[in-house]
Structure formats: C-alpha cells, structure tokens
Amino acid sequence: MATQETGHAQGAAPATPPAAGRAAYLMCPPDFYAIDYVINPWMEGNVGRTCPEAATGQWRRLYDRIRGEGGEVELLRPVPGRPDLVFTANAGLALGGKALAAHFRHRERQAEEPIYKEWFEGRGFEVVELPRGIYFEGAGDALPDRGADLLWLGYGIRTVLDACVYVAEEFDIEVVPLRLVDPRFYHLDTCLAPLAGGRMLYYPAAFDERSRRLIETRVSADRRLAVGELDALHFACNCVEIGSTLILHDCSEALERRLAEWDYAVARITLSEFLLAGGSARCLCLRLNEGRAPRAAAPRTEYARRTVSFQGHLLDSGLLAEVLDLITRGGGTFETLEFRPGPRHEDPSYLRLAIGAPTAGALDQLLAHLMQQGGRLDEGERQPAQLAVVEQDGVAPEDFYSTTIYPTDVCVGGGWVRVSGQRMDGVIVVDEGGGDSAATARVVLMRDLRRGQKVVVGVEGLRVHATTEAREERGEFRFMASAVSSERRVEQAVEAIAWEMRQIRRRGGRIVWVPGPVVVHTGGIPYLCELARRGYVQAVLAGNALAVHDIELALYGTSLGVDLRRGVALHGGHRHHLKAINAIRRCGGIAAAVGQGMLGGGLMYELVRHRIPFSLAGSIRDDGPLPETRMNLIDAQAEYARLLEGAEMIMMLSTMLHSIGVGNMTPAGVKMVCVDINPAVATKLADRGSFESRPVVTDVGLFLNLLARKIESLEAESRQGE
Numbered sequence: 157m158a159t160q161e162t163g164h165a166q167g168a169a170p171a172t173p174p175a176a177g178r179a180a181y182l183m184c185p186p187d188f189y190a191i192d193y194v195i196n197p198w199m200e201g202n203v204g205r206t207c208p209e210a211a212t213g214q215w216r217r218l219y220d221r222i223r224g225e226g227g228e229v230e231l232l233r234p235v236p237g238r239p240d241l242v243f244t245a246n247a248g249l250a251l252g253g254k255a256l257a258a259h260f261r262h263r264e265r266q267a268e269e270p271i272y273k274e275w276f277e278g279r280g281f282e283v284v285e286l287p288r289g290i291y292f293e294g295a296g297d298a299l300p301d302r303g304a305d306l307l308w309l310g311y312g313i314r315t316v317l318d319a320c321v322y323v324a325e326e327f328d329i330e331v332v333p334l335r336l337v338d339p340r341f342y343h344l345d346t347c348l349a350p351l352a353g354g355r356m357l358y359y360p361a362a363f364d365e366r367s368r369r370l371i372e373t374r375v376s377a378d379r380r381l382a383v384g385e386l387d388a389l390h391f392a393c394n395c396v397e398i399g400s401t402l403i404l405h406d407c408s409e410a411l412e413r414r415l416a417e418w419d420y421a422v423a424r425i426t427l428s429e430f431l432l433a434g435g436s437a438r439c440l441c442l443r444l445n446e447g448r449a450p451r452a453a454a455p456r457t458e459y460a461r462r463t464v465s466f467q468g469h470l471l472d473s474g475l476l477a478e479v480l481d482l483i484t485r486g487g488g489t490f491e492t493l494e495f496r497p498g499p500r501h502e503d504p505s506y507l508r509l510a511i512g513a514p515t516a517g518a519l520d521q522l523l524a525h526l527m528q529q530g531g532r533l534d535e536g537e538r539q540p541a542q543l544a545v546v547e548q549d550g551v552a553p554e555d556f557y558s559t560t561i562y563p564t565d566v567c568v569g570g571g572w573v574r575v576s577g578q579r580m581d582g583v584i585v586v587d588e589g590g591g592d593s594a595a596t597a598r599v600v601l602m603r604d605l606r607r608g609q610k611v612v613v614g615v616e617g618l619r620v621h622a623t624t625e626a627r628e629e630r631g632e633f634r635f636m637a638s639a640v641s642s643e644r645r646v647e648q649a650v651e652a653i654a655w656e657m658r659q660i661r662r663r664g665g666r667i668v669w670v671p672g673p674v675v676v677h678t679g680g681i682p683y684l685c686e687l688a689r690r691g692y693v694q695a696v697l698a699g700n701a702l703a704v705h706d707i708e709l710a711l712y713g714t715s716l717g718v719d720l721r722r723g724v725a726l727h728g729g730h731r732h733h734l735k736a737i738n739a740i741r742r743c744g745g746i747a748a749a750v751g752q753g754m755l756g757g758g759l760m761y762e763l764v765r766h767r768i769p770f771s772l773a774g775s776i777r778d779d780g781p782l783p784e785t786r787m788n789l790i791d792a793q794a795e796y797a798r799l800l801e802g803a804e805m806i807m808m809l810s811t812m813l814h815s816i817g818v819g820n821m822t823p824a825g826v827k828m829v830c831v832d833i834n835p836a837v838a839t840k841l842a843d844r845g846s847f848e849s850r851p852v853v854t855d856v857g858l859f860l861n862l863l864a865r866k867i868e869s870l871e872a873e874s875r876q877g878e
C-alpha cells in the first residue's frame with residue numbers, strides 16, 4: 157500500500173502528530189472485519205454475513221477517494237479478532253495534538269482501547285484518558301463544529317453525559333451535549349455532520365426535543381439542513397468532507413441538490429458491507445488534524461450535577477425503576493453513589509444518586525420531579541432557597557418553583573419554614589420576616605401575585621415530604637381497584653370507603669362530593685340524595701350539567717330526554733333539559749325554585765333543603781346556564797377552594813374536568829376516591845403519588861347504590877349495638 161502504515165507495534169512513526177493543513181485521517185484496512193457480535197440494531201441478523209472481498213474493495217475505494225481529494229491517510233495495522241478496529245472514528249478524539257482515548261461501552265470493543273492508545277502515543281499525540289466507567293466513544297460521539305469554537309457531544313446510547321466535563325476540560329472548549337434517542341443512530345456521527353463555515357447536516361428525529369431545540373438555537377436555519385429518514389438510514393450524515401466534496405455511501409437526489417446549493421459535490425462510494433455493522437464513510441476514518449475556529453469567548457460547558465437521596469420502599473413499590481427512568485427520559489444521567497436495599501419486606505432501602513444534566517435548568521427540572529418522588533437534595537448541600545422579586549402583578553419570575561400537593565419546607569434565614577396553603581401548580585411566596593416577626597411561606601396562585609413579593613425560584617433550599625412508604629400503600633389500593641371486572645373488588649372498595657366515611661362523620665369531618673352528570677344518567681341521584689339526607693355530604697362541587705340534569709330528572713323524570721325508569725328516550729325529551737333550565741331561570745335560581753315549591757326533589761333540592769353548600773362551575777359546553785352557575789372561572793375556582801377547606805375526604809364521581817380541577821387544589825393528606833368506568837381516567841385522577849387516592853373502576857350509579865346500602869347497614873348495626 158502506498159501510504160505509511162503505522163501499526164501499533166511499529167516504532168518508525170513520526171514523533172509529532174500531523175499539523176494543520178491537508179486533512180489527515182487514520183484508517184484501518186478491513187483484513188479482519190466481520191460481524192461477530194451484536195451491539196447495535198444494524199448488526200442484528202447480520203452476524204457472519206459480511207463478504208471480505210467486497211468489504212476490502214469498498215474500503216479501498218473510500219481510501220483512494222479520500223487521497224484523490226487531497227486527504228492524507230495513515231494506516232493502523234489490523235488485528236485478528238478485533239473486527240471493529242476498522243471503525244477508527246471511535247479510537248478517540250484527536251484535537252490540537254492531544255488525543256482523548258476512547259472508553260467503549262461494550263466489552264466487545266473494549267479490547268480495541270489499548271491498540272488505539274498505543275497508536276496515538278507512537279504517533280506523538282499527548283494521550284489523555286477518562287476515568288473508568290465514563291464511556292466515551294471518540295470522534296464517533298464528539299464532533300467539533302466547523303464554524304464556532306464548540307464541540308457537539310452525543311450521549312445517551314454509547315457515550316455518557318458526564319464525558320462532556322472531561323472533554324471540555326481537556327480541550328478547553330465549550331461542549332454542547334446532544335441526547336441521542338434512536339438506537340439506530342447510536343453515535344453522533346451517524347446523524348449529524350458539522351460542515352465548513354458552521355453549516356450542519358443532521359437528522360432531527362435522532363435527538364430528544366431539548367437537543368433539537370439546542371441545535372436550532374445554535375445553528376441558524378440557513379446553515380442547517382435536516383435530512384429525511386431515508387437519507388439518514390443511508391448514512392448521508394456519516395460523510396467525510398474534504399474541500400467541497402462530501403464523500404458518502406448514498407443520498408437522495410433531493411439532498412444532493414440541496415447540498416449543491418451549498419456548493420458541495422457529492423461523491424458516492426458504496427459502503428454496504430460496513431452498513432451491515434452500522435458504519436459508513438465517517439466511521440471508517442478518524443480526522444487527526446481537525447482545525448479549530450478562533451476562540452470567541454471563554455468556553456463554558458453547562459453541565460450540572462447534584463446529589464439526591466431516597467429512603468423508603470424503593471424496590472417493591474417500583475419507585476427505583478420510576479426514578480431512574482425519569483432521569484434518563486429527562487436527558488440526565490446518574491451514578492449510584494450508595495445503595496442499601498432493605499433486607500426484609502418491611503425494611504426501607506436507601507439510595508444516593510449523583511445526577512447530571514446538560515444544563516442547570518434541565519437539572520432543576522429533573523430535581524423538581526425527583527423531589528415529588530420523595531428525593532432529597534443532599535443535606536450537606538443545603539442552601540437557602542433562592543428568591544426572586546415579582547416585577548409585574550400576576551406574573552411570576554422566570555424559573556419559579558411550581559408547587560406539588562405535598563407538604564413542603566423552605567430554607568429561609570438558616571431555618572426550615574413550612575409552606576402554608578399547600579396545593580398543586582402554585583408558587584411559593586416568602587416573607588423573610590425580621591424584627592419580631594418570623595419568616596413565613598405560602599402557596600399563591602400566579603394570578604394573585606403582586607409586585608414586590610418574593611417568590612422561590614429553582615429547587616435550592618426546598619424539602620418536599622413525599623414519602624415513599626405512602627407510595628407503596630397506594631400501590632396496594634391500585635391493585636385492589638385494578639381488578640376491573642371483579643365485582644367483589646368493587647364491593648371491598650365500597651366497604652372500606654363506607655367505613656372511612658363513618659369514621660370521618662363521627663368526628664365531625666367534612667366529605668366533599670364532585671359528581672358529574674353521568675351520576676344522573678346512571679340512576680345514582682336517589683342514592684346520593686339519601687347520603688346527603690344521612691349527613692354524609694358537606695359540600696358539592698360540580699358543573700352546570702349535573703344540576704341541569706338533576707333538575708330535569710326531578711321535573712320530568714328524564715335525564716337528557718331519557719326516561720330513567722323505563723330506559724327509553726321520550727319523544728321531544730331532548731328539550732327537557734332546556735325546559736328545566738328555563739323553569740329555574742324563571743324562578744330566579746335553584747334556591748328560589750325550591751322556596752317557591754317548584755322544585756321538590758333531586759340532589760339540588762336536598763342541598764338547598766339541608767343547607768349544604770354547593771358550587772357550580774361553568775364551562776364552554778354549558779347550556780343556559782342556571783343562574784347559580786359561575787361563568788367567571790376565577791370566582792368559581794375561589795369558591796371551590798373555599799368549600800374544599802378542611803375537607804377530609806373527596807368523592808370524585810365520573811367527571812374528569814371537575815375532578816382534575818379539585819385534585820390540583822387539594823394538598824396531600826386528603827382522602828380521595830375517584831370513581832370512573834374508564835380505568836385510565838380513574839387511575840390518572842388517583843395518581844397523585846399520595847396513598848390517600850383510590851381509583852374505583854365501576855359504573856357510578858352502581859357504586860352509589862352499593863355505598864348507600866353499605867352505609868345504611870353500618871348505621872343499622874351501630875344502632876343495634878347501642
């Protein structure tokens with residue numbers, strides 16, 4: 157071969173790495189190339205299916221073309237039993253005479269590491285290495301931009317996010333981490349190619365959304381070209397750029413035309429033998445003398461890392477898997493610093509994780525989620541909460557912390573302060589106190605913020621009390637309710653609920669009901685009325701429809717025009733609900749209609765008669781509405797919140813809209829029963845991570861019937877016992 161072969165065992169190599177100038181590459185002849193194992197989706201089904209002669213011919217044509225375009229090629233001596241040595245792009249990252257050696261994720265390729273390292277050393281590179289366990293697959297995942305002084309780093313499949321810190325430090329360069337999410341594009345160079353002048357070829361679907369946004373903000377639209385799936389699968393992004401030529405396996409004519417607009421000529425070299433293993437032109441050569449753009453500013457790599465610990469039933473509750481999945485899906489990485497599994501069922505486990513994320517903002521988001529799962533920022537790292545001042549009424553400062561249903565403490569003035577008015581989706585307003593007054597913290601809705609107030613931003617100095625024990629309990633209830641078809645399960649749930657309702661009422665506690673109109677359609681109203689008469693309803697939160705259909709039933713015996721006793725639609729019955737609305741409006745309202753003797757039955761009648769407060773919140777679907785329906789939703793929310801105060805139990809009956817609204821306003825610790833025929837809705841509503849929430853998957857009419865009967869029999873038993 158006409159080039160100089162500088163095999164790892166040879167000592168004749170020049171002592172200095174190739175200088176800038178003609179593009180210099182390292183290639184390795186495919187003498188021992190084969191597919192002997194499967195470490196990516198391309199290799200599946202292809203073990204032993206490569207053709208050595210064809211591979212040699214294809215490789216040779218690539219080699220000749222690179223040299224023909226003016227590139228220099230140095231050769232690494234192939235080694236038997238190292239079939240992937242041919243993919244030299246993964247040897248390491250060579251930049252400015254320094255080589256950061258690869259640490260392969262798969263054992264199969266780890267044996268290549270010393271071979272590449274020895275070559276780099278023999279060739280005069282200053283070789284640096286990452287700590288063990290920090291996987292980094294060289295120029296396959298680390299691509300210097302060709303316009304700006306930054307380096308794109310692919311992570312998530314082979315290289316780990318933590319590698320970006322080392323790359324940034326070793327090369328004194330800003331590293332922009334991009335998360336790869338499609339295993340077919342397992343290295344960054346399979347789906348992204350930085351081109352001269354800061355241009356870029358990339359396949360957007362290979363990245364997570366954050367990374368896509370990052371590319372879009374860092375590379376202007378006129379300088380980036382998104383390739384389609386077919387071109388990506390032909391490895392169009394895995395191209396070698398020499399001067400104005402792009403050497404690649406194949407691409408569509410459309411892409412070729414687009415590239416021609418950028419003055420590139422496409423040189424197609426069939427590399428099908430290497431595609432079988434998931435590699436193409438760029439994978440087969442490592443650039444040795446990559447130039448660097450002039451440095452614009454001090455490099456900054458936004459990698460952030462924090463330590464979080466968890467204690468509780470992490471294994472049997474499935475929380476461990478949930479937490480790790482959350483971190484990975486959020487674009488972060490983790491390192492287990494300590495893990496002590498509970499030796500017996502009742503023993504808690506302990507887990508301490510170092511969590512890394514590509515930016516401080518992404519880390520904060522991750523931490524906020526993990527805190528909801530019971531995660532605690534390391535005590536050693538405890539710092540006061542960060543506060544920012546509200547500058548505009550009703551607008552929170554950027555990066556505001558949004559609250560959960562769990563009791564939360566804020567670190568203010570060196571001590572922990574419990575947040576009052578806990579609810580979901582609010583912000584925390586802190587009054588730092590002073591003089592004689594102590595610091596306070598409370599949840600405020602964004603719209604109620606006022607200029608000058610101080611709001612918690614980020615996640616620093618926060619402690620969320622979401623216990624993992626509670627989550628395990630919830631798992632049990634979910635199991636109980638998940639046997640959808642089993643009537644016995646529903647009966648068991650009803651028994652437990654009836655017992656709890658009795659307990660609550662004995663101590664004078666409040667039970668708030670959130671029924672949807674389905675309660676009327678399914679014949680549940682008489683039972684709900686009975687429960688109201690027996691004193692188990694302290695407030696009703698509903699929409700216009702519940703009241704309309706309840707009144708329609710009371711006045712005409714129909715619900716949406718259907719005769720509930722006979723189950724048939726009445727002729728002209730569809731007008732009944734409008735007539736009901738009209739009749740109530742004529743009286744001036746529901747209470748007035750009861751007062752005038754016009755309305756003499758049904759739930760609304762019982763509520764008025766027993767002075768049980770109710771709130772009807774309006775919606776865009778509403779007919780009428782009834783005079784009592786609050787069409788101003790801010791007023792409706794405030795009224796709901798007021799009626800929920802002090803509730804010990806909330807019965808959510810077949811209404812998604814109002815149940816979700818109520819769920820968001822309610823802190824953890826309030827028992828919640830969510831009845832819906834759709835298991836997805838019932839579990840979603842109950843899935844607050846709080847053990848007090850129970851999904852009951854059944855027909856709501858049947859549920860109310862069972863519940864009223866159970867309460868009746870419990871009361872009868874207790875009367876007999878007296």
Ligand SMILES: NC(=O)c1ccc[n+]([C@@H]2O[C@H](COP(=O)([O-])OP(=O)(O)OC[C@H]3O[C@@H](n4cnc5c(N)ncnc54)[C@H](O)[C@@H]3O)[C@@H](O)[C@H]2O)c1
Pocket residue numbers: 672673674678698699700701702704733773774775777778779780810811812813814831832833834837854855856857
């Ligand atoms: N005429 C009107 O004014 C009118 C009519 C309908 C709805 N609305 C309004 O629209 C809004 C949304 O209505 P919504 O809360 O009823 O709808 P929704 O879609 O939010 O909830 C209905 C729920 O009931 C469940 N369900 C259906 N059949 C069931 C059964 N047999 N047993 C148990 N669960 C059952 C469904 O799975 C669903 O989750 C409300 O504000 C309501 O007042 C107004």
